[in-house]
Amino acid sequence: MIPQIFILSIVLFLMAKAMPGDALTGLIDPSLDPDALAAMREKLGLNNPWYVQYWDWISNAAQGDLGNSFKYKMPVTELISQRVSNTLWLALATLILTYLIAIPLGIISGRYNDTFFDRIISGYTYIGFAMPLFIFGLLMLWFFGFYLGWFPTGGSVNPRATEGVGYVLSKIYHLLLPALSMALIGVVSTVQYLRNEIIDTKQKDFIITARAKGASESRVYNRHIFRNSLLPIAAFLGFEITGLIGGTVFIESIFAYPGMGQLFIQSIVGRDFSVVIAVALLFGIASIVGALISDIILNIVDPRIRIK
């Protein structure tokens, strides 16, 4: 994991360096003396070879200093810390909604397979599988935000709500539509997986045994089938994180939600490379950690793949 993050940081640094223009390009105005500009480049270390610059950057980053944003004129860490909590809340809400929706749907679809409800749910997963997230987000915003006017169409909190219960409620109110959009698309693979698992498990010998011993229908499902089928779902948690990261970039720019994804897009448009590289590094680390979490959970819930 550590070597992965190390390679990721080098790759990202080189990519950011290769971006057209540097941090000073935006400042250039006709009145500025070119010699002064060159001196400033020298002072900022922009003329050093890349590995020296990389070392400067990474050793500072390890101490929690990710440099300054040239666009917002403030430390990158400060800029990120303003946004990171918004994205974390969005991710958390999405995860909760995903599991709240996916598990009941998967269980109904698997337990009563080939009934009317199963057909409806399967049809939904079919469409959800094909629907790109950004189109679904737009449709949700259009319908619930503009047409029905039930939800706010941007921002993360009502500026007038400053503290207390009102602040929290306003936050949740702004979160709900973006989180729901991501969750409704995100549940699809979990529902399909759960359905297939349950249908598979239903025909196994130990279920026949349980029935033969006279176990009630609810006991068969709750104690025997769900236990086997639900545990692997836990391992999806890590992969969900990777999916969420890709999702926030789209959802945050559609819903004008001030989080990390929006910051990433804004700073790449503004050529604010110290912010771009910091956000991408954080997201990359989150993905790597997510994959690791999945491996660990899978190890815990499934003894067969435990390393001997």
Add this chain to the structure above:
Amino acid sequence: MKEMANANAELIQPEDYSKSPSGWRVLWRELVRDKVALVSLLFLGLIIVVVYGVSLFLDQKEVVKVDLFALYQPPSADFWLGTDYGGRDVFGQLIIGARNSITIGVVVTLLAGLIGLVVGLVAGYFGGHVDNGIMRVVDFFIILPFTMIVIIFVTIVPKYNIIQFCLIMTSFLWMSKARLIRSKTLQERELEYVQASRTLGSSNLRIMVMEVLPNLTSIIIVSMTLSLAGNIGLESGLSFLGFGFPESTPSLGTLVGYARNPQTLESRWWIWLPASLLILAMMLSINNVGQALKRATDARQRKG
């Protein structure tokens, strides 16, 4: 030996069933049996004919020319789907955008499939250090957030045409294909026909290309069909965020991207809704076809 096999075949089936149907035939038969998939396939064919046919009569430069006297016109006889903020005909952009999106999707899918196939075959067939080395790299790239890396890449490259854009996308998309092919090749190479061929003195290249590869075709076709839908979605997603092509080269995502302006989203449906629905319809159809093909590769699930 051969006579016995023939005699057996005659006992079971009077007709000539001595040879099992080829992979292609099984795929085709399943597709025809599944009515939804067949309709989807016809629908896709129709879209492709219309899009490529009509775009022959449209001049991209003419379509994307700004006309200040016709800003935000609602649909009318002149402009079938109205105009956008530059007074450009949305219908023309839709056709040309669909052409660009489909072309990019197909090229990226083929390129990523080809690279993934070669890498996966080599890694899976030789195993050992080769496999370890290649898969280390693949595993590293596969967990990175694809959208962000491609966005950074697209910003680095100052100017790109359709081919270069395809190459950028491909360079981050072949990994999952390589992983799939590798795992299947690992299974295949343990089978007896590979051992037999090796004993007979066939070269590694011959075994890989002439013997292992034909057994992988149906899996490759299925996985490429399904990822074609995904790739069209990815390209439109990037264009939607503004990291695809400039507006002079419209894609379906460019049209949807105009909806990032709240006023357009709220009251000018004709700009973004048709493109969104077209993307959705195409992805649904491609997935339908892909799912039917997927069933065909698993004999237990076949309908036909």
